[in-house]
Structures are given as C-alpha cells and as structure tokens.
Amino acid sequence: MSSLAVADDEPVAIDLLAQIHAARVYEVARESALESAPLLSSRLGQRVLFKREDQQPVFSFKLRGAYNCMVQLDAAQRARGVVAASAGNHAQGVALAAAKLGIHATIVMPVTAPQLKVDAVRRFGGAMVDVVLAGDSYSDAQAAAAQLQAGHDAVFVHPFDDLAVIAGQGTIALEILRQHPGPLQAVFVPVGGGGLLAGVAACIKALRPEVQVIGVQAADSDAMASSLEADARIVLDEVGLFADGTAVKQVGALTFELCRRHVDAMLRVDTDAICAAIRDIYQETRSVPEPSGALALAGLKQYVATHGTGAGALVAIVSGANMNFDRLRFVAERAExxxxxxxxxxxxxxxxxxxxxxxxxxxxxxxxxxxxxxxxxxxxxxxxxxxxxxxxxxxxxxxxxxxxxxxxxxxxxxxxxxxxxxxxxxxxxxxxxxxxxxxxxxxxxxxxxxxxxxxxxxxxxxxxxxxxxxxxxxxxxxxxxxxxxxxxxxxxxxxxxxxxxxxxxxxxxxxxxxxxxx
Known part of the structure; x- marks a missing residue:
C-alpha cells in the first residue's frame, strides 16, 4: 500500500491533500449532512454542528477509507483477495466494498464486537466475505489477520494506517469546509487508531489553518493521546470496550506522524460523558449513535466547559450509529x-x-x-x-x-x-x-x-x-x-x-x- 515519507512536512501535506481531492469515495458513500444542533447551541451559548457520518450506507464513516483503498487495487491484487481486521465499522466498509468491486474478503473481528456489527458485515458482504472472530480487541484481531494474510498472500486493508484509507476519511473535512464556509472555531474528531483524525487534520490545516482540530478519546482507550504526550507510539496494556469502535491498543505509524504535526489538542472523556452525549444527539436528531460515534460531542462539551465560548461554530463528527440495542439501558442509567x-x-x-x-x-x-x-x-x-x-x-x-x-x-x-x-x-x-x-x-x-x-x-x-x-x-x-x-x-x-x-x-x-x- 501507500507509504508516508516523514522527512518533509510540506510535501506530505500537499500529497495527501491531492489524494483527498482525488478519492473515489462517492461511488459508494454519500456527502453527509452538516446539521445544526439548536438545543445544544442554546445550552452551550455557541453554535454546534453535527457532521452526520452515521447516515452513511453502513452507518459509519469507515466506508470512505475502505473503498478508496480497495478501488485502487490492480487486477492481480484483486484476484488475491483482501484481509482486514476491525472492531466492526471498518469491517462493514470492507464488506460493502468487496461486494461492490467483486473482491473476496476475509475479515477478522474481535469476539467482543457487537453482534449487530458482525451480522451487518455478513449482510453487506454476502458471498464475497468470510468473517473470522478472534481476540478481545482490535489489536488481537489485527494479529490474527496478519497471520491469515501471510498464509494466503492476500492484500491487507488496514483500518487506519494506510494513506489511501486516510485520504478517504479526509474527504469528510473537505465537505465540512465546503458546507460551512463561515467562521469555524474547531472540529472535534473521535479517535481510535487515528485514520479519521489524521485525514481531517491534514486537510483542514492545509486549507483553513486557523481552525482547531481536536481529537477525542475514551479515557480507557487513549493510545493516541498518550502517544502524543510521550512523542512516541506507546502500546496500551488494556483497552476499555464500551466505545468498542475506538478500542485500539496502538495507533498507526502514519496516523501518529500526521496527528503529531497537525492536531491542536487531544481530550479524554469518561463513560458517563459519552452516555450523556449519546442522549444529546438523540434529543437533537432522534437517532442513536454508538458510543464511539458520540465521542466527539462529549469532547466538544468538555472543551466548552473548560474554555468557555468563542467565535465561530463548533463541529462534532458523529462517526457511527451501529449501537447494540441492549446497551441502551446502560446508557440511559449513566447519562444523567x-x-x-x-x-x-x-x-x-x-x-x-x-x-x-x-x-x-x-x-x-x-x-x-x-x-x-x-x-x-x-x-x-x-x-x-x-x-x-x-x-x-x-x-x-x-x-x-x-x-x-x-x-x-x-x-x-x-x-x-x-x-x-x-x-x-x-x-x-x-x-x-x-x-x-x-x-x-x-x-x-x-x-x-x-x-x-x-x-x-x-x-x-x-x-x-x-x-x-x-x-x-x-x-x-x-x-x-x-x-x-x-x-x-x-x-x-x-x-x-x-x-x-x-x-x-x-x-x-x-x-x-x-x-x-x-
């Protein structure tokens, strides 16, 4: 796959921005809405906008990067098939892309992945997809996928640490800037391995450097925040599984480098704050995001509580809505x-x-x-x-x-x-x-x-x-x-x-x- 030369910052930014502009995401994805959140805006005293990636065909932004990566494979690579590892949303994107492009995919998911996501992968991929359950986290599933990939000489479609995947996710930033050309203070981005944050940050800093890009992680799955603080990629011993879509023990080499250069700040939020953000999004939209999908809003609210209001709108990327129904009781209990x-x-x-x-x-x-x-x-x-x-x-x-x-x-x-x-x-x-x-x-x-x-x-x-x-x-x-x-x-x-x-x-x-x- 694509590689990132990290010696010079400016050439990397220009190359990635060109790839974002050229990304072929709209063959399967749609330009998601940038919606006003009037209740929150009134409560916080500042305009709040939701970028509704939960409305994609697979109910998550991950389709963008997966398809943009797979559509660039040549005939020989497609014939060998692909292998992917995912906690769920990337798996659904790979599955739909495999069905669309006629590429056989073996997708490894952790055994802790919500059944909703496992069933969706099989439904989107149909006969083109085999699902394998292994390990308790994304990192465990990735190790199992690496063994499968080596044994079958297949192409590995990384969920975040690939330039084509990062470019696909970066198209979200292009849409935000096009949809809201007015004053924009900050964009809040949920973070697991860092593909979405890397693409969004690189794009916004190249086009609107005055706009802050702030990553948000669950406090018990904070690999990116900890790595940026240490100025080196660290490996978490354990990750929390409530926000399963961002439960990553180690961030990518490419994503770490891009985030180190372009991200303004990282925030950590706890489970209760995530539950409260899920409820806020429901009250605004009558849709229910998954825990990882509400991370950005939880961070946005924490930011306002700490820094106060400012000029320009605040955007939270609602990244996914693959919520297991049986989690709703817990969310309701903890939101207050x-x-x-x-x-x-x-x-x-x-x-x-x-x-x-x-x-x-x-x-x-x-x-x-x-x-x-x-x-x-x-x-x-x-x-x-x-x-x-x-x-x-x-x-x-x-x-x-x-x-x-x-x-x-x-x-x-x-x-x-x-x-x-x-x-x-x-x-x-x-x-x-x-x-x-x-x-x-x-x-x-x-x-x-x-x-x-x-x-x-x-x-x-x-x-x-x-x-x-x-x-x-x-x-x-x-x-x-x-x-x-x-x-x-x-x-x-x-x-x-x-x-x-x-x-x-x-x-x-x-x-x-x-x-x-x-």
Missing amino acids: VGEQREAVFAVTIPEERGSFRRFCAALGKHGITEFNYRIGDARSAHIFVGIQIADRAEREALARAFRAQQFDVLDLTDDELAKLHLRHMIGGRSPLARHEVLYRFEFPERPGALVRFLDQLHPDWNISLFHYRSHGADYGRILVGIQVPPHERALFQRFLETLGYPHVDESGHPAYRLLLQG
Missing part, C-alpha cells in the same frame, strides 16, 4: 450522571421515627431519580439515593444539608463500583422485617408525591423496604415494604383507598418470598 444532572449518595440515617421525614426535608425540592433501602440494622438505615441536580455546586450543597441533619454521607457520584454494581445489590432478607407487606405503587411524577405518601402513612407502620428508579415517564414505579401488624390490615386497606395511588399487593410473590422475605 454524565451530564452532572444526577448526584448519587449513600446516606446513613438513624432507625427512628421522623428520620425519613428529616431526610426528605434535606432534599428540598430536588427530584429523586433512585431510592434503594432495606431494613437491616436496629440502630441505623443505609440509603442509596440518586438526586436530580443542576450542577456540581448543588451536589455539594446537598451533602452539606444531609450532614446538617447529623446524617453520615458518602458521595458516590464518581464511583464506578457503586454506579455499575452496588446500586442493584442493595436488599436481601432481614430478620427485622416482621409483619412486612410488599406493594407496588405508581406515584405521579411530581413534587410532593412521596411526602403525601408519608403524611398519610400511619406513624406506627415502619417502612422496611423502598425501591424507586426514575424511568422518564409521567409516573414512577415504587416497591415498598411496610411493617403492618396483622390486626391493623383493615386500617392499612383504608390507607390505600384514601391514598388513591394505583397499587398491587406483591406480598405473596414467589420471588419475594424466596429472596427478600425474612
């Missing part, structure tokens, strides 16, 4: 924290009458997003609670309000273990939960609904279990355990009728009896 709109606390209150009401008073008018409690100690109660906030200052104010009530407080908002696992593991059997009845309620999602419930609850009935999680609906689903002596059950029924909230008695549910009943 990523947006700094949810604080998560473990609060210890005394197991005595009135303490729960004092806890609610400390909340003020903040909405509760989650509440987990199970009686377990005769002296104190441990509550896991999620609370709606506007910013970090409100989170700190809430902690002070709890402490003012003499409650012990542990702030878990940034705690991965608590958010990912512990929130789902609170509960169990309790020998203290005597005479417990278990009910499911539907509360109206409005301020005061919980307080009204507590006001009408008999003061001698103790709440022994409480679970609530906001689902974004106009009503909340609550599971409550209440200790009601048998001779007061008729009084309890009158309480339910007076309360007027829809409810279901689950006291006889077999799972409750097996797992929770003391």
